[in-house]
Amino acid sequence: MSEFIQQLINGLSLGSIYALIALGYTMIYGVLRFINFAHGDVYMVGAFSGYYLGGWLINSMGMQSSVLLLVVVMVGAMIICALTGLVIERLAYRPLRNSPRLTVLITAIGVSLFLEYSGQVFFGADPKPFPSLIPDRTITYGGLTFTNKELIVLCVTVFLLIGLTFIVRKTKMGMAMRALSFNSTACSLVGINNNVIISFTFGLGSALAAAAGILSSLNYPVITPLMGLLPGIKAFVAAVLGGIGNIPGAALGGLILGVAETMIVGYGDKIHVPPSYRDAVAFVLLIGILLFKPSGILGKGTVEKV
Amino acid sequence: MRDWSKFALLGAILVSLLVSQFIHLDPYFSIVVVNIGINIILAVSLNLVNGYTGQFSLGHAGFMAIGAYTSAAITSFGGPRWFDWLGGINAFTTSTLFVVALIVGGLAAALAGLVIGVPSLRLKGDYLAIATLGFGEIIRVIIQNTDAMGGSRGFSVSGIYTTIFWTYSVAAITIYVVVNLVHSAYGRGFLTVRDDEIAAEAIGVNTTKYKVVAFVLASFFAGIAGGLYAHFIGYLTPEGFGFMKSIEIIVMVILGGMGNTVGVIFAAILLTILPEVLRPVQQYRMVIYSLMLIILMLTRPQGLFGGLTWRRSTSWLRRKKIPLEDGSAA
Numbered sequence: 001m002s003e004f005i006q007q008l009i010n011g012l013s014l015g016s017i018y019a020l021i022a023l024g025y026t027m028i029y030g031v032l033r034f035i036n037f038a039h040g041d042v043y044m045v046g047a048f049s050g051y052y053l054g055g056w057l058i059n060s061m062g063m064q065s066s067v068l069l070l071v072v073v074m075v076g077a078m079i080i081c082a083l084t085g086l087v088i089e090r091l092a093y094r095p096l097r098n099s100p101r102l103t104v105l106i107t108a109i110g111v112s113l114f115l116e117y118s119g120q121v122f123f124g125a126d127p128k129p130f131p132s133l134i135p136d137r138t139i140t141y142g143g144l145t146f147t148n149k150e151l152i153v154l155c156v157t158v159f160l161l162i163g164l165t166f167i168v169r170k171t172k173m174g175m176a177m178r179a180l181s182f183n184s185t186a187c188s189l190v191g192i193n194n195n196v197i198i199s200f201t202f203g204l205g206s207a208l209a210a211a212a213g214i215l216s217s218l219n220y221p222v223i224t225p226l227m228g229l230l231p232g233i234k235a236f237v238a239a240v241l242g243g244i245g246n247i248p249g250a251a252l253g254g255l256i257l258g259v260a261e262t263m264i265v266g267y268g269d270k271i272h273v274p275p276s277y278r279d280a281v282a283f284v285l286l287i288g289i290l291l292f293k294p295s296g297i298l299g300k301g302t303v304e305k306v
Numbered sequence: 307m308r309d310w311s312k313f314a315l316l317g318a319i320l321v322s323l324l325v326s327q328f329i330h331l332d333p334y335f336s337i338v339v340v341n342i343g344i345n346i347i348l349a350v351s352l353n354l355v356n357g358y359t360g361q362f363s364l365g366h367a368g369f370m371a372i373g374a375y376t377s378a379a380i381t382s383f384g385g386p387r388w389f390d391w392l393g394g395i396n397a398f399t400t401s402t403l404f405v406v407a408l409i410v411g412g413l414a415a416a417l418a419g420l421v422i423g424v425p426s427l428r429l430k431g432d433y434l435a436i437a438t439l440g441f442g443e444i445i446r447v448i449i450q451n452t453d454a455m456g457g458s459r460g461f462s463v464s465g466i467y468t469t470i471f472w473t474y475s476v477a478a479i480t481i482y483v484v485v486n487l488v489h490s491a492y493g494r495g496f497l498t499v500r501d502d503e504i505a506a507e508a509i510g511v512n513t514t515k516y517k518v519v520a521f522v523l524a525s526f527f528a529g530i531a532g533g534l535y536a537h538f539i540g541y542l543t544p545e546g547f548g549f550m551k552s553i554e555i556i557v558m559v560i561l562g563g564m565g566n567t568v569g570v571i572f573a574a575i576l577l578t579i580l581p582e583v584l585r586p587v588q589q590y591r592m593v594i595y596s597l598m599l600i601i602l603m604l605t606r607p608q609g610l611f612g613g614l615t616w617r618r619s620t621s622w623l624r625r626k627k628i629p630l631e632d633g634s635a636a
Contacts, residue, residue: 035432095604101431102362103607106560109553110599117592229549233443236436280447283440290437291425 015258016157020212021235024205030181037108040232041115046210085206119225130221243299322474343473351527357565360500365442371547373529377411415529423521468538563609
């Protein structure tokens with residue numbers, strides 16, 4: 001039993017990373033109705049900004065690994081990524097606002113490849129060790145052992161989720177976002193500047209991806225320019241699983257995916273599934289949900305209009 | 307169209323036979339030529355799904371992998387028995403073995419295409435793209451975990467059978483089948499699915515069936531291309547058939563212009579030669595590719611060769627101006 005709870009905590013910790021990335025997918029889908037393929041690479045950019053910012057603060061500014069350092073690095077990376085998101089939206093997606101969806105999808109793939117491979121040119125293709133932003137500590141409680149980093153990942157995710165819910169539910173900006181995802185034409189008729197809201201959403205989603213990049217690098221401290229590819233795709237699966245366009249759904253989908261993956265690694269042998277199949281779990285879940293409930297767990301079905 | 311297309315097909319096969327028998331290219335050049343042929347098969351077959359039927363598939367490399375591994379398994383495990391049975395290794399036994407292996411590889415890929423296509427082609431646009439991407443990755447993970455085929459260590463193919471003749475004969479057949487299919491009365495259905503799915507359904511076109519047919523056929527040719535690739539490169543790794551390979555093929559289709567076979571052939575040639583030319587700046591190759599993709603979508607979404615058709619590209623033969631498809635003069 002204690003082993004199961006241990007696995008569950010590992011799964012939730014992994015799932016929160018997916019959830020944070022999935023939130024960006026789902027918000028951008030909500031306002032623009034397209035999949036931002038480059039979102040997983042924004043997560044990579046977040047991890048690399050953390051790598052350089054953390055290295056600079058530790059080596060040049062003499063900061064010790066502490067909670068303060070983590071907060072500073074995380075906020076810095078979130079700002080850098082928010083700006084990256086804004087630039088991507090402005091240069092690549094805004095000119096295509098009225099183009100066919102396929103054109104936008106291909107552009108998004110192009111942006112994703114561009115970030116990955118210019119990352120390889122600028123950062124180098126070799127894996128880099130992520131600086132230790134916070135001292136390692138192991139917590140033992142009632143037969144369970146987990147690291148403080150896993151707990152930090154969970155706590156920060158919950159904190160960010162509450163913050164996001166506040167922005168979306170209680171602020172004017174959030175109200176405009178919801179209006180835009182409901183009906184963009186009517187939205188501009190009542191005097192909302194759609195472009196401003198879309199830019200804001202991109203910034204917000206990219207900042208969450210940056211937070212995910214830092215948090216996951218705390219637990220798995222090796223970063224490469226291609227690290228965003230697989231988590232990006234899996235987070236998209238999480239967003240679809242919860243119902244794309246639905247914010248609580250994305251968080252739920254991420255957690256389900258993280259737990260499912262960890263359980264396959266932990267208990268897969270008992271049902272003759274080797275742990276190396278963990279990357280296939282996401283796609284099996286995706287295909288299952290698309291076949292039985294394409295609108296996702298929390299999503300509402302839509303009727304196609306002619 | 308159909309009057310001369312059979313002759314064109316036979317001519318192309320004959321020319322490739324003559325070239326591979328009588329002209330001795332230096333090894334580096336013939337590697338590039340065979341790669342061009344394999345890429346033409348992949349791009350033209352994917353164009354049937356992505357271009358003519360308008361379904362965005364991101365898993366073409368997965369079907370190529372199935373064809374490659376199946377045919378490699380047949381020649382490697384079945385080859386010795388086949389040679390014993392037919393009396394030794396000679397031109398006849400190797401060719402028959404190779405053809406059987408290619409066709410079985412293609413059929414295996416087509417079967418996978420059917421199994422994958424029936425559920426996933428209910429999805430539209432972005433969802434289909436992700437689902438096919440997912441299937442492509444699942445195929446790769448399964449190969450990685452199959453010890454009989456070497457797993458992630460890779461698999462050595464026992465014979466190098468692929469020649470310019472085989473590659474270009476298959477390429478010619480692929481082009482022949484795709485072009486004639488799309489221009490047949492039956493094949494117009496593919497275009498209706500792309501242009502307006504709801505209207506197509508309203509006039510009684512079985513859109514799901516058309517999508518599945520396009521998908522299965524494209525998978526078949528991808529499988530054969532995989533078989534050619536396996537018996538040319540001689541060593542297979544699951545990583546070689548990942549997401550990036552699918553993207554490479556898609557870039558060819560997009561650059562050539564979706565639903566434009568001539569353009570796609572040109573793009574396949576261009577994008578196979580380009581990496582060779584760009585070898586001095588190899589680390590920038592993918593950066594250039596991705597920028598090309600973005601700029602192309604922003605400025606010329608119909609592709610580099612959009613508007614170029616069989617009729618227009620051969621119009622100098624007839625000395626007559628052919629108007630563009632949208633009615634404007636060339």
